[in-house]
Amino acid sequence: MSHVRLRVDKYLEGETVENGALVEVRTAEPSGRSRLIEKVPVPVGSNAGLYRSLDLAPGRYEFTAHMPSGELISQTVDVEEQPGGTDVALRGAHSRRESLSWQHLLGKVAGRNDFEILRGATRSAVHKAPGSYATYGGDSADLDARLWLVPPAAPDPVWSRLDPWLAQLAPGKPFHPAQLFPADAKSDDVPLQREPPYAIARLERGVPAGDRRAYLVCSQDSEAILCAMPYPWTQTDGSGEALVEATIAIDEEGIESSSVEELGWSVRPGVRDRRMGSILSYFSSGDAVSARELIRPARELLFEKVQNPIAAAGGGYVLVDEWVRDSSPSGGTSDSRWTYWIDNLSQWFPWLPDGAILRGWLALRRRDKPPDLAKARAALLEAERRGIPFYTAGVRRLSDGLMLLANEARRNGSPDPEIEAAVARVRRLAWQVDPRQIFTCVRLFPS
Amino acid sequence: MGQLSSAPISAREFATWFLSDFVNPSFPRASLDLLLSDAGGNQFTDTTGQTQTVDRATFSNIDTAVLDWFQRGNASPDNLLILFYCGHGLGKGKQTILLAEDFGKLEDTLSLRFAVDFDQFYLGMDQCEARQQCFFVDACRVGTPFALNTLDSFGNPLIPPGAKVAPTPRSAPVFYSAVPGATAFGRPGKTSFFTEALLNAFRGAGADDATGNWIVPTDALHRGIHVHLQRSVARTAAQGQLSLADGLSAPFDLHHLASDPVVPVEVTCSPDSHNAGGTLRVSGNGPQLTPPAPAEGPWDLDLPYGRYRFELGLPALGAPLNPVDREVRPPYRRVEFLVP
Numbered sequence: 037m038s039h040v041r042l043r044v045d046k047y048l049e050g051e052t053v054e055n056g057a058l059v060e061v062r063t064a065e066p067s068g069r070s071r072l073i074e075k076v077p078v079p080v081g082s083n084a085g086l087y088r089s090l091d092l093a094p095g096r097y098e099f100t101a102h103m104p105s106g107e108l109i110s111q112t113v114d115v116e117e118q119p120g121g122t123d124v125a126l127r128g129a130h131s132r133r134e135s136l137s138w139q140h141l142l143g144k145v146a147g148r149n150d151f152e153i154l155r156g157a158t159r160s161a162v163h164k165a166p167g168s169y170a171t172y173g174g175d176s177a178d179l180d181a182r183l184w185l186v187p188p189a190a191p192d193p194v195w196s197r198l199d200p201w202l203a204q205l206a207p208g209k210p211f212h213p214a215q216l217f218p219a220d221a222k223s224d225d226v227p228l229q230r231e232p233p234y235a236i237a238r239l240e241r242g243v244p245a246g247d248r249r250a251y252l253v254c255s256q257d258s259e260a261i262l263c264a265m266p267y268p269w270t271q272t273d274g275s276g277e278a279l280v281e282a283t284i285a286i287d288e289e290g291i292e293s294s295s296v297e298e299l300g301w302s303v304r305p306g307v308r309d310r311r312m313g314s315i316l317s318y319f320s321s322g323d324a325v326s327a328r329e330l331i332r333p334a335r336e337l338l339f340e341k342v343q344n345p346i347a348a349a350g351g352g353y354v355l356v357d358e359w360v361r362d363s364s365p366s367g368g369t370s371d372s373r374w375t376y377w378i379d380n381l382s383q384w385f386p387w388l389p390d391g392a393i394l395r396g397w398l399a400l401r402r403r404d405k406p407p408d409l410a411k412a413r414a415a416l417l418e419a420e421r422r423g424i425p426f427y428t429a430g431v432r433r434l435s436d437g438l439m440l441l442a443n444e445a446r447r448n449g450s451p452d453p454e455i456e457a458a459v460a461r462v463r464r465l466a467w468q469v470d471p472r473q474i475f476t477c478v479r480l481f482p483s
Numbered sequence: 484m485g486q487l488s489s490a491p492i493s494a495r496e497f498a499t500w501f502l503s504d505f506v507n508p509s510f511p512r513a514s515l516d517l518l519l520s521d522a523g524g525n526q527f528t529d530t531t532g533q534t535q536t537v538d539r540a541t542f543s544n545i546d547t548a549v550l551d552w553f554q555r556g557n558a559s560p561d562n563l564l565i566l567f568y569c570g571h572g573l574g575k576g577k578q579t580i581l582l583a584e585d586f587g588k589l590e591d592t593l594s595l596r597f598a599v600d601f602d603q604f605y606l607g608m609d610q611c612e613a614r615q616q617c618f619f620v621d622a623c624r625v626g627t628p629f630a631l632n633t634l635d636s637f638g639n640p641l642i643p644p645g646a647k648v649a650p651t652p653r654s655a656p657v658f659y660s661a662v663p664g665a666t667a668f669g670r671p672g673k674t675s676f677f678t679e680a681l682l683n684a685f686r687g688a689g690a691d692d693a694t695g696n697w698i699v700p701t702d703a704l705h706r707g708i709h710v711h712l713q714r715s716v717a718r719t720a721a722q723g724q725l726s727l728a729d730g731l732s733a734p735f736d737l738h739h740l741a742s743d744p745v746v747p748v749e750v751t752c753s754p755d756s757h758n759a760g761g762t763l764r765v766s767g768n769g770p771q772l773t774p775p776a777p778a779e780g781p782w783d784l785d786l787p788y789g790r791y792r793f794e795l796g797l798p799a800l801g802a803p804l805n806p807v808d809r810e811v812r813p814p815y816r817r818v819e820f821l822v823p
Contacts, residue, residue: 064810069692070810070812071695072692072693098810102706106706106709108814108815108816108817110816112808112809112810322705322727322728322729322731323702323705323731324731324732325702325731325732325734328732357652357732357733358732360652361652361733364650364651364652365650365651366650366651400646400648401648401652403648403649403650403651403652407646407647407648409646412646428577431577432577435577435602436602436606436644439602439603439606439644440606440644440645440646441646443603443607443643443644443645443646444645444646446643447643447645463578463637466577466578467577467578469577471577471727472727
């Protein structure tokens with residue numbers, strides 16, 4: 037056997053993401069068909085000393101990484117029996133600027149090649165497009181970002197203010213985001229690093245952890261987007277505080293739209309967590325299988341000590357379908373520690389809507405017991421009182437869970453007005469969220 | 484909103500694919516219901532050459548067809564249900580409304596009586612015994628001032644959801660043609676971009692051979708659709724369109740390929756400004772290919788699975804570039820020549 041040191045070589049400002057990508061290892065003999073050997077999590081970063089060890093029989097192999105951004109990197113390597121082993125460093129596309137390398141890994145900005153293609157497309161487009169991203173990108177003088185820190189209250193004061201406004205959302209209706217926040221909320225401008233067509237809002241580290249909710253409001257002209265920020269964020273490997281940031285972008289793919297009015301803009305929050313960063317990006321891109329594979333080794337760390345409850349909730353969304361599946365008669369395991377994990381998450385952190393959402397959803401959907409409608413009802417109503425879910429996946433689970441309860445009550449001939457009202461409110465919220473983002477971003481404008 | 488010429492063509496193409504190419508030993512083909520709203524007539528010619536007139540896609544007909552479909556699927560947990568919708572949609576955020584042909588016949592929000600609340604419908608389908616379900620939604624998902632007035636009503640769920648659960652969770656991916664808030668582009672007189680990408684993905688880009696045979700599992704299908712959609716819409720007005728998938732946590736094998744997959748391959752110089760003057764030769768699996776140089780962008784090739792040698796000549800260079808030997812396999816391959 038020959039020893040292989042496998043990693044994805046990517047500059048990440050000196051950091052490495054443990055289990056940052058899932059790599060397929062296949063035989064690649066010149067004659068005959070390739071054969072999948074295994075899929076392995078590998079570190080992503082520029083540190084050659086951090087790698088995944090594999091023992092492979094000598095031969096030719098193809099290593100293929102499906103990156104969280106959707107990029108595919110593949111390399112064919114002759115693995116020989118040699119004392120020092122073989123280094124395999126998969127090199128993918130680069131970000132346009134080194135300072136955007138994390139965002140590029142996590143799929144929040146276009147790569148250098150993609151951007152050149154987009155820019156070429158823009159140049160070749162008729163009339164309006166050429167100047168468009170100068171207007172919508174980071175050069176916009178009107179663009180600003182403001183961080184709000186809100187003390188907890190029940191019901192959540194931001195959600196209490198947001199919903200009535202969403203209910204009357206209409207084109208041209210004036211709105212000032214400050215109206216969403218209570219008098220005891222603290223706010224500050226967040227400096228923007230301009231990287232046209234992006235601008236990056238980085239939240240200052242060193243803010244004491246507490247049970248305040250953090251919201252970033254990004255405004256441009258008469259439009260604003262409210263983001264539920266996972267801030268501050270403790271690295272899930274216990275190594276300190278991770279940078280929390282938001283990439284403000286035009287929808288680059290829309291550059292060649294026939295009119296500037298069609299161009300949208302978006303805010304893409306993210307965390308530079310060395311363990312969870314990639315996992316959350318795989319999950320939000322729809323690749324739930326890769327996210328689940330990568331999170332497996334971190335489950336106990338996430339849920340036992342719950343050093344970072346927001347990360348634990350993210351792990352819960354990644355794993356909840358697997359837990360439901362495992363609870364069925366044909367499920368693969370008898371590991372039901374998740375019931376305690378989720379109950380704890382819901383009870384220990386009363387400011388976290390997502391713990392209660394997961395608790396309510398599991399009460400409805402687990403297969404080893406009949407649906408516990410009373411428990412689900414209490415948990416989901418409690419979740420809605422706690423405010424805007426941190427995760428976009430939470431908005432969906434909350435909406436779905438409440439709809440199930442509402443229909444069940446109607447079917448039984450006794451409609452539940454409290455649930456019906458909560459369904460209406462949460463569906464209004466769901467109408468306005470940006471489903472591409474892992475953390476909840478609410479468009480505060482009608483189009 | 485007018486009728487879309489692209490939608491009935493797309494639905495016919497999908498139906499034809501299902502009747503002629505769909506293979507799955509675990510789920511033998513059992514039935515097909517087709518509803519069309521075609522200004523040119525509602526005929527469908529099946530793979531045996533027989534032409535029949537199918538029902539129109541009015542809300543009433545959709546309701547009846549979906550209930551019948553539900554009942555057929557309900558016969559066994561081992562059934563697979565597939566729903567393909569191509570047409571107008573409303574939606575934003577995490578809500579999607581599908582519009583029947585007669586949407587708009589009543590005033591304002593009353594028209595939602597002729598629309599489907601897809602989110603509730605999807606949840607409701609969990610009550611069907613069939614544990615494998617697959618949904619393709621090829622529709623715009625944009626909000627409009629009209630839609631903003633409907634925030635308390637999202638259409639008819641067709642199958643109202645309930646809390647009852649089956650012993651086994653279902654596998655039920657949804658493949659959307661466009662992310663919410665975005666326009667899905669049809670093309671007058673042609674299949675939509677998404678349907679074209681979907682059918683191409685079934686032919687190869689969505690395949691995987693992890694078990695030794697070429698199969699299209701639902702998670703790989705998502706990657707395949709994305710690759711083809713990106714290629715189809717590149718440098719067109721639809722460039723903003725991106726597919727989105729949901730419910731992929733428990734993938735299953737949707738389709739088996741009868742032959743080796745056809746794989747999209749992108750060949751380019753770096754920088755790509757050299758492409759237009761390049762001479763490309765591709766050999767290794769079948770006859771040698773010499774595709775013409777692209778006016779802009781890369782060479783977009785579709786090659787059967789296999790090993791290939793790519794050779795590129797550039798008149799501006801004194802010495803030839805090193806050839807590239809690559810295995811071409813799904814979902815796609817990019818071959819890049821670094822030009823000094």
